[in-house]
Amino acid sequence: MRIAMISEHASPLAALGGVDAGGQNTHVAELAAALAGQGHDVRVYTRRDSADQPALVPMRDGVVVAHVPAGPPEPLPKDELLPYMRDFSRWLVDEWRGDEWVPTVAHAHFWMSGLAAVTAGRQTGVPVVQTYHALGSVKKRHQGAADTSPPKRIGYERALGRAVDRVVVQCQDEVRELVRMGVPRTRMALIPSGVDSERFTPEGPAEPRDPDRPRILTVGRYVERKGFADLIRALRIVPKAECVVVGGPPAAGLEADSFAGKLRRLAESAKVADRVRLVGAVPANEMPRWYRSADVLATAPWYEPFGLTPLEAMACGVPVVGSSVGGLTDTVVDGLTGDLVSPRDPRSLGMALRRVLGDPVRRFAYATAALDRARQCYSWRRAAEQLSAVYEAVGELRRPAGAAA
Ligand code: UDP
Numbered sequence: 001m002r003i004a005m006i007s008e009h010a011s012p013l014a015a016l017g018g019v020d021a022g023g024q025n026t027h028v029a030e031l032a033a034a035l036a037g038q039g040h041d042v043r044v045y046t047r048r049d050s051a052d053q054p055a056l057v058p059m060r061d062g063v064v065v066a067h068v069p070a071g072p073p074e075p076l077p078k079d080e081l082l083p084y085m086r087d088f089s090r091w092l093v094d095e096w097r098g099d100e101w102v103p104t105v106a107h108a109h110f111w112m113s114g115l116a117a118v119t120a121g122r123q124t125g126v127p128v129v130q131t132y133h134a135l136g137s138v139k140k141r142h143q144g145a146a147d148t149s150p151p152k153r154i155g156y157e158r159a160l161g162r163a164v165d166r167v168v169v170q171c172q173d174e175v176r177e178l179v180r181m182g183v184p185r186t187r188m189a190l191i192p193s194g195v196d197s198e199r200f201t202p203e204g205p206a207e208p209r210d211p212d213r214p215r216i217l218t219v220g221r222y223v224e225r226k227g228f229a230d231l232i233r234a235l236r237i238v239p240k241a242e243c244v245v246v247g248g249p250p251a252a253g254l255e256a257d258s259f260a261g262k263l264r265r266l267a268e269s270a271k272v273a274d275r276v277r278l279v280g281a282v283p284a285n286e287m288p289r290w291y292r293s294a295d296v297l298a299t300a301p302w303y304e305p306f307g308l309t310p311l312e313a314m315a316c317g318v319p320v321v322g323s324s325v326g327g328l329t330d331t332v333v334d335g336l337t338g339d340l341v342s343p344r345d346p347r348s349l350g351m352a353l354r355r356v357l358g359d360p361v362r363r364f365a366y367a368t369a370a371l372d373r374a375r376q377c378y379s380w381r382r383a384a385e386q387l388s389a390v391y392e393a394v395g396e397l398r399r400p401a402g403a404a405a
Pocket of ligand 1: 016021022023026157219220221246248280281282283284285287306307308309311312354
């Protein structure tokens with residue numbers, strides 16, 4: 001099949017760790033590669049955010065990244081991209097109406113990609129599959145007035161759920177949210193993200209560490225909802241342990257970064273500054289070294305649509321202590337591969353970390369079960385196989401161009 005993946009803000013070629021570059025970029029890159037590995041021809045459409053980006057960039061055998069001119073060719077926050085989605089979809093229509101590359105199916109990632117894909121799909125007859133990655137209703141619930149998403153997002157997401165041919169959801173919690181929004185369960189296919197268990201392994205080089213000091217690792221973009229502040233507060237009741245924070249701007253930009261400054265001030269007032277280390281963004285290929293150096297991955301989000309970092313840690317044989325939210329409630333088995341605690345509750349988080357760090361037998365049992373679960377249950381190959389079946393089913397729906405979806 002010819003598979004068009006649309007990922008308007010999250011390029012599979014981008015460096016990760018910044019505010020708008022994380023799980024979706026990894027997800028799109030890994031899925032595109034796994035689908036190509038099955039013999040499909042994949043083209044990933046992402047917004048051109050720099051004037052010197054070539055129109056087409058080969059990513060690997062069977063995957064090409066197409067840079068779509070929509071809006072100024074410069075980085076923009078994703079919450080400012082909606083006005084450019086019309087140009088994005090026009091560009092897709094021109095390409096899909098030509099004879100150079102006409103997709104069998106389009107798979108949109110994030111709601112704005114969905115809008116562009118549905119509009120282009122209606123004009124060209126290409127069926128559309130949607131993955132939300134995150135939902136505006138959940139974001140609003142947790143962030144309230146601090147949510148910078150366009151106000152129409154929630155309504156568009158609800159409408160998309162009925163306009164697309166199939167919705168691919170990533171976890172049970174997302175199924176519940178979508179049902180509440182009125183998206184029929186029969187339109188959904190539950191296909192969780194995977195992890196590359198050849199790259200994320202317990203064996204291999206690890207970042208140096210002090211063997212006498214337990215290491216808690218946490219990984220994520222510098223956004224409030226990742227709960228780094230709760231983790232720093234939790235550290236007060238976890239004796240001796242150091243907390244290593246990976247993500248955010250590149251190391252050279254940490255000094256001037258306001259979020260980093262906030263975390264440092266919090267660590268000082270909590271009297272744990274000597275035990276908190278901000279590393280900054282780490283290239284994707286160096287991530288396994290950081291996981292391997294840790295005794296436990298702590299992840300304390302307020303909400304988490306899926307959460308790749310817990311799976312990556314598990315595949316490296318590292319137990320997870322995390323918030324009992326979103327995708328974590330599927331990936332982490334509480335009491336077996338780690339511990340789940342209430343979000344925004346530093347005391348429960350600290351107690352769980354103290355318990356797991358103070359009990360090597362428990363840690364070993366969690367690590368073994370975590371590794372087994374990541375390897376057995378979550379692979380990109382399996383996700384690609386399940387997706388192929390969805391694409392085949394909707395591919396048969398190819399409508400005459402111009403027909404209503
Ligand atoms: N990541 C990375 N370098 C960093 C920070 C994160 O390569 O400095 C990667 C991490 O390995 C994972 C992704 O970014 O693949 C983050 O995905 P997750 O689903 O945990 O969070 P999201 O960014 O989607 O909120």
